Amino acid sequence: xxxxNPITVVIIEDDETIRNGFTYLINATENYKVLNSYxxxxxxxxxxxxxxxxxxxxxIELPGIKGIEAIPKIKHILPxxxxxxxxxxxxxxxxxxxxxxxxxxxxxxSDNTEKIIDAIQEVVDGGAPxxxxxxxxxxxxxxxxxxxxxxxxxxxxxxxxxxGKSRSKIAKQMFIDLxxxxxxxxxxxxxxxxxxxxxxxxxxxxxxxx
Amino acid sequence: xxxxNPITVVIIEDDETIRNGFTYLINATENYKVLNSYxxxxxxxxxxxxxxxxxxxxxIELPGIKGIEAIPKIKHILPxxxxxxxxxxxxxxxxxxxxxxxxxxxxxxSDNTEKIIDAIQEVVDGGAPxxxxxxxxxxxxxxxxxxxxxxxxxxxxxxxxxxGKSRSKIAKQMFIDLxxxxxxxxxxxxxxxxxxxxxxxxxxxxxxxx
DNA sequence: CAAAAAATCCCCCATAACGGGGTATACATC
DNA sequence: GATGTATACCCCGTTATGGGGGATTTTTTG
Numbered sequence: 067x068x069x070x071n072p073i074t075v076v077i078i079e080d081d082e083t084i085r086n087g088f089t090y091l092i093n094a095t096e097n098y099k100v101l102n103s104y105x106x107x108x109x110x111x112x113x114x115x116x117x118x119x120x121x122x123x124x125x126i127e128l129p130g131i132k133g134i135e136a137i138p139k140i141k142h143i144l145p146x147x148x149x150x151x152x153x154x155x156x157x158x159x160x161x162x163x164x165x166x167x168x169x170x171x172x173x174x175x176s177d178n179t180e181k182i183i184d185a186i187q188e189v190v191d192g193g194a195p196x197x198x199x200x201x202x203x204x205x206x207x208x209x210x211x212x213x214x215x216x217x218x219x220x221x222x223x224x225x226x227x228x229x230g231k232s233r234s235k236i237a238k239q240m241f242i243d244l245x246x247x248x249x250x251x252x253x254x255x256x257x258x259x260x261x262x263x264x265x266x267x268x269x270x271x272x273x274x275x276x
Numbered sequence: 277x278x279x280x281n282p283i284t285v286v287i288i289e290d291d292e293t294i295r296n297g298f299t300y301l302i303n304a305t306e307n308y309k310v311l312n313s314y315x316x317x318x319x320x321x322x323x324x325x326x327x328x329x330x331x332x333x334x335x336i337e338l339p340g341i342k343g344i345e346a347i348p349k350i351k352h353i354l355p356x357x358x359x360x361x362x363x364x365x366x367x368x369x370x371x372x373x374x375x376x377x378x379x380x381x382x383x384x385x386s387d388n389t390e391k392i393i394d395a396i397q398e399v400v401d402g403g404a405p406x407x408x409x410x411x412x413x414x415x416x417x418x419x420x421x422x423x424x425x426x427x428x429x430x431x432x433x434x435x436x437x438x439x440g441k442s443r444s445k446i447a448k449q450m451f452i453d454l455x456x457x458x459x460x461x462x463x464x465x466x467x468x469x470x471x472x473x474x475x476x477x478x479x480x481x482x483x484x485x486x
Numbered sequence: 487c488a489a490a491a492a493a494t495c496c497c498c499c500a501t502a503a504c505g506g507g508g509t510a511t512a513c514a515t516c
Numbered sequence: 517g518a519t520g521t522a523t524a525c526c527c528c529g530t531t532a533t534g535g536g537g538g539a540t541t542t543t544t545t546g
Contacts, residue, residue: 217521230438230477232503245524252506253521261505267440427492442532455495462535463492471534 073186076119077103078110078136079152080128088123088182095183107136115143121186124169126153137169150185214275215257223250225276228267283396286329287313288320288346289362290338298333298392305393317346325353331396334379336363347379360395424485425467433460435486438477 075092077100079085089100101117104110107128114122122140126133137149148170173185216224226236233251237244255261258269270276285302287310289295299310311327314320316338324332332350336343347359358380383395424431436446443461447454465471468479480486 219522228440230440230474232472232474234503235474242522243524245526246522248505249523249525251504255505262442263504264440264442264445429493444532452493453495455497456493458534459494461533465534473533 072097072099073121074117074119075100075121075123075186076110076114076117077123078105078107078128078133079103079123079125080105081125084125084152092183092186098183098186107133107139110136111139111143114140114147118144119147121148121150123150123152123173123182123186126151214273216254216270216275220250220254220257221276223247224254224266224270227251227263228270228276282307282309283331284327284329285310285331285333285396286320286324286327287333288315288317288338288343289313289333289335290315291335294335294362302393302396308393308396317343317349320346321349321353324350324357328354329357331358331360333360333362333383333392333396336361424483426464426480426485430460430464430467431486433457434464434476434480437461437473438480438486 077085077088085103089103092098092100101119124133150171150173151169152173171185173182223236233247234244237247254266258266260266260269287295287298295313299313302308302310311329334343360381360383361379362383381395383392433446443457444454447457464476468476470476470479
């Protein structure tokens with residue numbers, strides 16, 4: 067182990083105790099260095115360009131910009147940085163969203179130091195570290211959308227519908243035309259053999275398409 | 277352990293493999309006896325009066341009458357029987373509904389035999405056995421509707437809206453008039469300071485009202 | 487019991503949203 | 517060259533929605 071080129075880390079976590087604890091523990095480990103730590107995404111985004119860390123530990127539950135929303139923003143300015151999510155609750159949606167948005171791995175805050183260091187190392191080695199229970203969720207999630215008759219886009223739209231969004235809202239949000247949304251919805255209905263938003267949601271949920 | 281007065285159990289579960297598996301495993305345990313097992317609630321209701329089990333293992337996902345709907349019916353004819361719900365998915369709504377309707381505990385189907393036997397014993401001893409992750413959901417649910425500005429009825433209706441149901445569907449399902457639903461929705465919007473279904477859902481989810 | 491809160495039901499109105507019918511283009515995969 | 521996907525546009529009639537007024541009854545609570 068050489069101390070000349072330590073693995074550089076930035077921590078984004080609003081809880082001061084956890085933030086300082088992690089900073090201390092990682093810095094105490096040979097070959098790992100915490101460049102900076104921030105309590106919110108906004109601050110972090112301002113300084114990350116200078117920090118240029120190899121790995122970011124990113125809390126999911128943050129005030130202001132949430133951890134998951136932060137992923138694309140961080141990836142935009144630092145495309146090569148690995149992001150490890152920190153979470154207390156292993157919520158399925160969060161896990162899956164974060165991974166699809168570009169997070170490399172997942173850690174629960176109760177994981178011990180050794181695990182966290184291992185995870186950082188693993189991620190710079192190209193791995194995808196995550197807690198066991200999180201891995202289970204991911205597997206379940208992958209099982210989910212597997213044999214769905216819906217395309218990616220259709221699934222996205224159905225999820226918006228399940229959130230109570232109108233066609234026009236969906237269109238605006240996805241930067242596509244209202245008519246395109248209509249087309250997709252028509253196809254969703256045909257594929258699911260339903261004739262209403264309600265039935266589509268029900269059918270999709272029953273079959274774990276969403 | 278005396279074998280003269282075994283704890284009597286009835287299983288209601290549509291999957292034959294699980295049904296027979298549980299029956300076998302419970303009968304193989306000293307002091308526990310499965311009186312009967314049924315693949316649906318309708319059959320069970322016809323024979324439960326004769327069975328008079330102390331404990332019923334009740335699947336949530338049943339054809340015909342769903343497990344949760346069955347709880348009050350079972351409680352009606354056998355008020356002293358303890359009901360343990362069996363589930364594969366630890367869905368928050370289901371868990372909470374079942375418990376408020378009179379279920380005593382909750383088990384995931386992946387729980388091992390020992391856990392299930394323990395749960396049966398615990399429930400006849402007056403406990404409320406449930407898997408750890410289910411317990412978490414219950415705690416969350418209790419935290420949830422605490423300081424909600426919405427009334428019970430309004431919350432019910434908002435939940436229906438969040439499931440994509442139209443006013444008229446909600447009205448039919450809740451056996452109330454369309455106009456009543458409209459009134460409730462109007463009040464929901466005022467209380468949440470929103471002007472659309474979408475925003476109401478978002479606001480309610482953010483504040484854990486639903 | 488009396489007052490307050492919650493739940494129920496009724497009317498009107500204009501607008502927005504919906505579901506269904508077709509058609510068409512660009513693009514990638516196969 | 518056929519298929520699948522994502523995109524966009526047209527038409528149509530029907531339904532649902534949100535907001536504005538009430539009113540009544542049941543339930544809860546002080």
